[in-house]
Amino acid sequence: MRRILKAAILGSTGLVGIEYVRMLSNHPYIKVSYLAGRGSIGKPYGEVVRWQTIGQIPKDIANMEVKPTDPKLMDDVDIVFSPLPQGAAGPVEEEFAKHGFPVISNSPDHRFDADVPLLIPEINPHTIALIDEQKRKRDWKGFILTTPLCAAQGAAIPLAPIYMNFKMDGAFITTVQSLSGAGYPGIPSLDIVDNVLPLGDNYDNKLVKEVSRILNETKRTIDQDNISLGATTHRVATIHGHYAVIYVTFKEDISIEKIRESLDSFSGEPQKLNLPTAPEKPILLTNQDTRPQVYFDRWAGEPPGMSVVVGRLTQINRRTIRLVSVIHNTVRGAAGGGILAAELLVEKGYISKR
Amino acid sequence: MRRILKAAILGSTGLVGIEYVRMLSNHPYIKVSYLAGRGSIGKPYGEVVRWQTIGQIPKDIANMEVKPTDPKLMDDVDIVFSPLPQGAAGPVEEEFAKHGFPVISNSPDHRFDADVPLLIPEINPHTIALIDEQKRKRDWKGFILTTPLCAAQGAAIPLAPIYMNFKMDGAFITTVQSLSGAGYPGIPSLDIVDNVLPLGDNYDNKLVKEVSRILNETKRTIDQDNISLGATTHRVATIHGHYAVIYVTFKEDISIEKIRESLDSFSGEPQKLNLPTAPEKPILLTNQDTRPQVYFDRWAGEPPGMSVVVGRLTQINRRTIRLVSVIHNTVRGAAGGGILAAELLVEKGYISKR
Amino acid sequence: MRRILKAAILGSTGLVGIEYVRMLSNHPYIKVSYLAGRGSIGKPYGEVVRWQTIGQIPKDIANMEVKPTDPKLMDDVDIVFSPLPQGAAGPVEEEFAKHGFPVISNSPDHRFDADVPLLIPEINPHTIALIDEQKRKRDWKGFILTTPLCAAQGAAIPLAPIYMNFKMDGAFITTVQSLSGAGYPGIPSLDIVDNVLPLGDNYDNKLVKEVSRILNETKRTIDQDNISLGATTHRVATIHGHYAVIYVTFKEDISIEKIRESLDSFSGEPQKLNLPTAPEKPILLTNQDTRPQVYFDRWAGEPPGMSVVVGRLTQINRRTIRLVSVIHNTVRGAAGGGILAAELLVEKGYISKR
Amino acid sequence: MRRILKAAILGSTGLVGIEYVRMLSNHPYIKVSYLAGRGSIGKPYGEVVRWQTIGQIPKDIANMEVKPTDPKLMDDVDIVFSPLPQGAAGPVEEEFAKHGFPVISNSPDHRFDADVPLLIPEINPHTIALIDEQKRKRDWKGFILTTPLCAAQGAAIPLAPIYMNFKMDGAFITTVQSLSGAGYPGIPSLDIVDNVLPLGDNYDNKLVKEVSRILNETKRTIDQDNISLGATTHRVATIHGHYAVIYVTFKEDISIEKIRESLDSFSGEPQKLNLPTAPEKPILLTNQDTRPQVYFDRWAGEPPGMSVVVGRLTQINRRTIRLVSVIHNTVRGAAGGGILAAELLVEKGYISKR
Ligand SMILES: NC(=O)c1ccc[n+]([C@@H]2O[C@H](COP(=O)([O-])OP(=O)(O)OC[C@H]3O[C@@H](n4cnc5c(N)ncnc54)[C@H](OP(=O)(O)O)[C@@H]3O)[C@@H](O)[C@H]2O)c1
Ligand SMILES: NC(=O)c1ccc[n+]([C@@H]2O[C@H](COP(=O)([O-])OP(=O)(O)OC[C@H]3O[C@@H](n4cnc5c(N)ncnc54)[C@H](OP(=O)(O)O)[C@@H]3O)[C@@H](O)[C@H]2O)c1
Ligand SMILES: NC(=O)c1ccc[n+]([C@@H]2O[C@H](COP(=O)([O-])OP(=O)(O)OC[C@H]3O[C@@H](n4cnc5c(N)ncnc54)[C@H](OP(=O)(O)O)[C@@H]3O)[C@@H](O)[C@H]2O)c1
Ligand SMILES: NC(=O)c1ccc[n+]([C@@H]2O[C@H](COP(=O)([O-])OP(=O)(O)OC[C@H]3O[C@@H](n4cnc5c(N)ncnc54)[C@H](OP(=O)(O)O)[C@@H]3O)[C@@H](O)[C@H]2O)c1
Incomplete structure (x- = not known):
């Protein structure tokens, strides 16, 4: 075991x-042991957290104290999940990696470091090999792995099987x-409100840049020239869940049925390895x-929120x-994607009991 | 005068x-003289109307009685504006046209009758000539003219100058x-809420069909082959104002600056004729x-709401x-477009004092 | 067992x-065996239902067919839950009761029949005795029991312990x-939107009438003269959860601490009997x-949504x-209250295997 | 003139x-001549302002430059309107008053200075006499006058005529x-969203405190003992317009008809003096x-937004x-109330051309 x-x-x-x-509170082998924060240090997690999700705060975790974001206090921690804000994340994550921690980051700060994976486990799992280079070059015992912008994942996940199997010309995303x-x-x-x-x-370009990279890192069955992406991004008054309309153009005539099949049959290493958080x-x-x-x-799949729903x-x-x-x-666009990444890293030997 | x-x-x-x-309450030469309704007949307009727009109900109109939708009661009416619901509109509008009334309709029922104009006054003003054929063929003294789906106008107005001047390939609308x-x-x-x-x-296709026809009816400076349109339509919790993101593809390299100029300098007969409701x-x-x-x-332009704002x-x-x-x-997508159409018809001699 | x-x-x-x-899908001894509907008869429940709640549609139930609202088709049904709309509910519920079914109704139609309980199980459980009279008088083998208006429950539940223990003068509810x-x-x-x-x-008065009756049916520790209630009711753009501000006036000086205690220690028969759905x-x-x-x-308590949260x-x-x-x-204001009522009725011998 | x-x-x-x-852009005798700001100094007002109100930015004002909040730059200014945030407002307003400016403040910082009026022009116009004392005591050539919390005005305006004419016991506000x-x-x-x-x-108490003071400063036709107020305050997803439900209790039996009359006939000095901004x-x-x-x-009355609508x-x-x-x-709760105050001060000789 x-x-x-x-x-x-x-x-x-x-x-x-x-x-x-929420997701780790019943994970088979990852257990929350340290809750780091900024404004509420010393207070019980359950009293200070805005629990804007489903279910109740897990009882045992509600009583845990929020503690400083300090690697030196985390002796018995094996893995660090870092959903810190842009700007704050960068230096903190480096510090943790230097201290030997595997850091799974959802923040943008290191996403485009040449030696840092930008991982969607079903799409570009081989990029975790960058970690070896990263550790070597930076002389770190730990490392940083990042997950993409949530909205980039909403586009990249359905585009990946299409890009891998058909001669795409471009994609125009809203x-x-x-x-x-x-x-x-x-x-x-x-x-x-009413808007x-x-x-x-800036945001549009970020989305294009991330989706481009992820598609480039797929294992293609066909050669692909450069494709052209456009994105127009917005917010409306929804609490959770990103919606995207994508027009995809091709260099050759395509069949909608074949596209449907490629989407429907899409799966990757997480599914093959039967990772606990893999939908x-x-x-x-x-x-x-x-x-x-x-x-x-938005809560589709099992674990809830881990599947992207595609239609129209x-x-x-x-x-x-x-x-x-x-x-x-x-979930899929951040914490769930991070946990899935961790599971893959465990499986591949990049994370173990310290 | x-x-x-x-x-x-x-x-x-x-x-x-x-x-x-609201818009006619200070029109230079069109005056509201008959308020037709269904559920509130016999009651004062001001007491029954849901005034979900800017400004107050004009005082004089607030006291007018809501009356039946019956051409026989409208002896002294010169022009009929018909924003009736789909289904209800069709037969009623025919009856009014038969009775000799010029009917400006915002409803979809007659939009694709072969002899009925689907008018955006700046774009396809020459199509009002269909009215002659319509009167002849149907042996009517009056006639029906329609305005397009509001969302179709939000796409067609910016696409028209582009289509007229550049070799468009397609447009992908969200x-x-x-x-x-x-x-x-x-x-x-x-x-x-939260959705x-x-x-x-159905709605997507309607939008495509209407935009296609309107673009086909522009006066082009260049030859255009068939273009390909796609539309994906949604509602969110906004009260007024339709938003559209449009990706336009071309058959040849284009310059964004030339596109900008063509949009910026776009104007049509309403502007040339200085029609009162023309922005x-x-x-x-x-x-x-x-x-x-x-x-x-959404309220841009003068009269407010008559200009389409284009950006990005x-x-x-x-x-x-x-x-x-x-x-x-x-406004632009319905009542304002209808009034502008009426003004054009007056100018062209299609409507006069009966 | x-x-x-x-x-x-x-x-x-x-x-x-x-x-x-949702709530019955893991109930210890009540099992959904018949899904009645109107518009979607013959279709699989999972395909037609708007599942506007937490969690996924239970897999086994998703495949069940929606069937007619007809007692003659329900031979093996032991209990009927009736959240039918006002007007539709009345005659249907009578028919089911005549056919021998225990009917738990959330609809208003029979709430003020003199021989029909209007039950909040923690507050007026003794009123289920009305069922005996009802069956006798109406010569029915089955019966109807109702639960109050959701908003009435949001007021009555916190007011009940106060009314039972202190000399209330009135309550002004918003x-x-x-x-x-x-x-x-x-x-x-x-x-x-924006309103x-x-x-x-009408709605205000309904709320006052129901809360009055429920308070009157509490077991008081003190004598109460008539109290005076006022209500002002509204909707805003929230999906689930009714909020109420209540000012309570008394005939004598009161201590907020004693009120707090009476609220905090409030519990009733469902708790005493340890009913499965009792929070x-x-x-x-x-x-x-x-x-x-x-x-x-809104989802407070266990089962989620069964506790009323009181503060300020x-x-x-x-x-x-x-x-x-x-x-x-x-939940508490309708389905959960209905299931709790059913559990109490089972416990008291009013419902059994037919 | x-x-x-x-x-x-x-x-x-x-x-x-x-x-x-917006309101001053067509005022008969007050003209905007200086637009002070913080973040956008040096930029054209029309380019930086979030115009979240009706109508368009007045053309002439759109081109004015946003300037520093500095009394030394305002040589030719006769009157200063100060809707500055709490905290920032206090010292700035004192500085302006010292420099000889009449300052009409909508901010809370000086509302409870003993020598500063908290004015609703229809209710406590005599309190402007505090200005004399203020100038004397503080040895200022200018002065500060404040307007109440917007929500306090929504309660105080309907309560004032009731308090003046009937033996009120208390008011319970939501x-x-x-x-x-x-x-x-x-x-x-x-x-x-969905909340x-x-x-x-804090906010509840502020509302109670302000309403209490304003009612105390009315001219009563009857003696009033202390009254008791309670307030429970909330926000929901509306853009403009505060809604209040008020239960009013009395020390003697009252007639709703008399209350209605007192509300309907309520008017004050602004109406008597026919001030330009008085509804x-x-x-x-x-x-x-x-x-x-x-x-x-919310936009009721003329000027729009200056009347409080009372019902139920x-x-x-x-x-x-x-x-x-x-x-x-x-509007009524801030800028409009401030302009009305200015007009009253002009009429009473407290503001003139410097
Ligand atoms: N939200 C999404 O959908 C999503 C999706 C993908 C990626 N991301 C990325 O995930 C990150 C977190 O996003 P979020 O939505 O969770 O943000 P959030 O709700 O604003 O939470 C930020 C968290 O970081 C803490 N924090 C802020 N500054 C800190 C500092 N200097 N040192 C230590 N802790 C600090 C905050 O603590 P206090 O509460 O005490 O301030 C809070 O716990 C961002 O980088 C974001 O780009 C977000
Ligand atoms: N809303 C838009 O943005 C927009 C834009 C472009 C075109 N349109 C088209 O304009 C039309 C009106 O739209 P709307 O948004 O104004 O609809 P609406 O708000 O539903 O109003 C419909 C009006 O028609 C009356 N009416 C309904 N059935 C009638 C009947 N059988 N006979 C006579 N009067 C009847 C209604 O009277 P009661 O109130 O008494 O029922 C009401 O005055 C529709 O065809 C729509 O497609 C709308
Ligand atoms: N919603 C609440 O918070 C709440 C709280 C307490 C009590 N209640 C009461 O509960 C009842 C149901 O409320 P709801 O919110 O669930 O309403 P709803 O969402 O409108 O659902 C009504 C249900 O009744 C069915 N139905 C309608 N007319 C019918 C008929 N003539 N015969 C058979 N079935 C019919 C509908 O089927 P189709 O979908 O096929 O039309 C639907 O399944 C109402 O009486 C309401 O007052 C509601
Ligand atoms: N909103 C209401 O309904 C309402 C009603 C009654 C009373 N009030 C009171 O009116 C005041 C203004 O409210 P608001 O809603 O208009 O606030 P707001 O929208 O936040 O605007 C504040 C304004 O003050 C400027 N400002 C902020 N700090 C400043 C500083 N240190 N020095 C100079 N200028 C500064 C801001 O400039 P930048 O934009 O450049 O930051 C902005 O123009 C508050 O005191 C509020 O309590 C408001």
Whole structure:
């Protein structure tokens, strides 16, 4: 039997932090042993956390004390999950890696370091090999692995099987994202009631950059030239769940049925290895023409929120299709993706009892 | 001086009806003289109307009685505006046309009759000539003219100058539309709080069909082969204002600057003729990368709500651009478009004092 | 061991219906065996239901077929839960009772029949004796028992221990209720975005009438003259959970601490009998001055949503206090209350294997 | 003819600031001549302001530059409106008063200085005499006058005529306030979607304290002992407009008709003096049992938003009534109230051309 790994959650009171707590509270071999925070240090987790998710705060964890974000206090920790805000995350994560911790980060700060994986376990698992280079080059005992922007995952997951198997030309993405994607306090309410809030060029470009990289790192069955991506990103008054409409163009005539099959049969190493947090199907297809919907589909899959729901698969013309996806941004797009990454790393020998 | 034309507003208590009332209450030569309704006949308009728009109910109109939708009671009416619901509109509008009334309809029922114009006055004004054929063929003294689906106008208005001047290949549209676009009671609140509601294939196809026809009816400076359109339509919890993200592809390399110029300089007969309800610019361009926004831009232009705000003009690749539009659905997309159509018809001699 | 009772759920596709399905799907001795509906008869439940609640549709139930609302088809059913709409419920429930079924109704139609209990199991359990009279008078083998208006329960549950133990003079209630309380389609979205919707005199009066009766049926430790209640009811754009602010006035000076104790120690027969759906505490007190909140407190207790959260307990003057409550309207206020009632009836011998 | 007074607006880019700009843009004798800000100094007002109100930014003002909040730069300014945030306002306003400016403040910082009026012009106009004492004691050439908390005005305006004319015992207030009342960025969106947010003890107490003082400063027709007030305050996802439910208790039997008359006939010095910004009726009564509503009633009166709409007037018992009010928080509750105060001060000789 596998030994229990002890996990520290940085930013444990944040919107991603709470999903780590929730999902790990019944994990077979990863156990929350350290709750790190900033503003509420010394207080019982259950009293200070904004539990903006399903279920109740696990009783045992509610009584744990929030502690400083300090590697020196974490002697018996085997793995560190880091959903820290942009800017704050960067130096902290380096410090933890230097101290020998495997750091699974959901923050953007190290996503484009050349030697840091940007992992979606079903799509580019071989990129975890970058960790070897990272440790060597940086002379670290620990390491940093990152997960992509939540909205990038909502696009990359359905695009990956398409990109791997068909001669894609481009993808034109429009997202309608939830408020929790911006953290707390995040978006001011006066910007969102009776409004649609564009996130601007910066965010659009970030999404394009991340999706491009992830698609480039897939194992393709065919040669792909450069593809061209466009993204237009927004928030509306939804709490959880990012919605994306994607028009995909191809260099040759395509068949919608073949696309459907490639989406439907998509699975990866997590499924092969039967990782505890792996959904049976990373992509759940729906045929109803008014689904997926954010409210009804964000918690899809088992564990809840780990499957991306894809629908509205439609042929626009011989070389263009349209599809729509809903992803749970703080689960599959953050904490759940982080736990799945950890499981893969454990399986591959990158994380063990220290 | 022009003589005052007396207008009847059918469906005057509806969401489009109230915009007719508001906009006509200070029109130079069209005056509301008959308020038709269904449920509130015999009651004072001001007591029964849900005035879900800006400003107060005009005092004089508040006291007018809501009357039956019956052409025989409208002897002194010169023009009939018909924002009636789909299904109800069709036969009623025919009856009015038979009785000799010019009927400006915002409803879908007659939009695709071969002899009925589907008019955006800046784009396809020459199509009003269909009225001659219509009167002849149907042996009517009056006639029916329609305005397009509000969401189709939000796409067609920015696409028209592009289509007229550049070799377009296709356009991939994603809309995020407001609740008022569905009338009252319309969308159930439980479908929209914390959700994004897809409108489904039917609505998507309607939008594509209407935009296609309108673009086909533009006066082009260049030859155009068939273009390919795709649409994915939604509602969110906004009250007024339809938002659209449009990716446009071209058959040849294009310059974003030339596109910008064509949008910026776009104007049509309403502007040339200086029609009272014509906005100076049908398209207002914004350069801010977080605009247009539904809340802040839907009332743009003068008269308020008559200009479509276009922004986020961006080159995605050599042959693809992205733009975003906000249109006030019940104003430019319905009542305002209807009044502008009436003004054009008056100018062209199709409507006069009976 | 107790034998399994088979339950039919009328209106099983409605907002209350789905909570019955969810809560009964792991009930120790009540099992869903018949799903009755109206619009979706013959279709698999999982395909037609709007599952606007937590968790996934239980797999086995998803495949069950929706069937007609007809007692003659329910031979092996032992108990009927009836969350049917007002008007529709009345005659249907009588028919089922005549056919010998115990009917637990959440609808208003029979709430004020003189021989029908209006039950909150913790408050007026002795009123189930009305069933004997009902069966006798009506010569029925079955019977009808009702549960109160959801909003009435949110007020009555905290008021009951106060009324039982202190000389109340009156209570002035203001509710801010959720959309699901009105069923589906219910409240039009255009009435609720950027708005607070008053429910009007009728609803206010209904709430007062039900709370009055329930308080009158408590077992008091003291004599009570007539008390005076006022209610002002509203909806806002929340999905589940009714919020109420209650000012309570007394005929003598009171101590907030004694009130707190009476609320905190409140429990009833369901707790004494350890009924499976009874929350350990029907009232959960919070001391935080920004709680309870609808979003964070509606699922309180175990089973989730069965406890009413009460807070903001404050002395306004010597004879006036203020408190605030949050109740899950479709759980404690409907399906959960109905199941708890059923469990009490089973315990008391009113329901058994037919 | 009166000479034009030049006004500076501090915090001119804020939610109250924009209403000052809007309302003064067509004021007969007060003209915006200085727009003070903090973050956007040096930029054109029209480019930086979030214009979250009706109408367009007045053209001439859009081009004005935002300037520092510095009395030394305002040589030709005759009057200073100060909607600065709590904390920031206090010292700045003192500095301006020392420099000889009449300062009309909407901020809380000086509201309870013993020599500073807390003015609702219709209710306690005689309190402007405190200004004489203030100038003397503080040896200032200028002075500070404050307007109450927006939510306090929504309660105080309907309570004033009742308190003046009837033997009130107490008032139990529940508010449901809009987001703009908290300024920008204000309330985080994640706190308000699908939620009702209590404002807590502090805010409740502030409301009680301000309403108490204002009622105490009315001119009563009868003796009043102390009355007892309670308040429970909340925000929901409305943009503008504060809603309040008020239960009023009396020391003697009252007649709802007399109360109605006193509300309906309520008017004060602004009406007598025919001040330009005075609504004809400070209180507009509605008899519909689902009105007032925030969306439909917040802009009531002329100038729009200057009347408080009161309805649901109901007798609960012989000595208790219920009423409901809607006030436009940034207009009557802030900028409009400030302008009305200025007009009264001008009329009384406290402000003149410097
Ligand atoms: N939200 C999503 O959907 C999502 C998806 C993918 C990736 N991410 C990424 O995940 C990260 C966290 O996002 P979130 O939404 O959870 O944010 P959040 O709700 O704002 O939470 C941030 C957490 O970090 C803590 N924190 C902030 N500054 C800190 C510092 N200097 N040192 C230590 N702890 C600090 C906060 O503690 P206090 O509460 O005490 O301030 C809180 O626990 C971000 O980098 C974000 O980009 C988020
Ligand atoms: N809303 C938009 O943004 C928009 C934009 C473009 C086009 N349109 C089109 O405009 C039309 C009206 O839309 P709306 O949003 O104003 O709808 P709405 O708010 O539902 O109003 C419908 C109006 O029609 C009246 N009416 C309904 N059935 C009638 C009948 N059988 N005979 C006579 N009058 C009847 C109603 O009277 P009662 O109130 O008495 O029932 C009401 O005045 C629709 O065809 C719609 O497709 C709407
Ligand atoms: N919602 C609450 O919070 C709450 C709380 C306490 C009590 N209640 C009471 O519970 C009842 C149900 O409320 P709800 O919110 O669940 O309503 P709902 O969402 O509108 O659901 C109504 C259900 O009844 C079915 N139905 C409607 N008319 C019928 C008929 N004539 N014959 C058979 N079935 C019919 C519907 O089937 P189709 O879907 O096929 O139309 C649906 O399953 C109401 O009486 C309500 O007052 C509700
Ligand atoms: N909102 C209401 O309904 C309402 C009603 C009654 C009273 N009030 C009171 O009115 C005041 C303003 O409220 P608001 O809602 O307008 O707030 P807001 O939207 O937050 O605006 C605040 C304004 O003050 C400026 N500002 C902030 N700090 C400053 C400083 N240190 N020095 C100079 N300028 C500064 C801001 O400039 P930047 O934009 O450059 O930061 C902005 O123009 C508050 O005291 C509030 O309590 C508000």
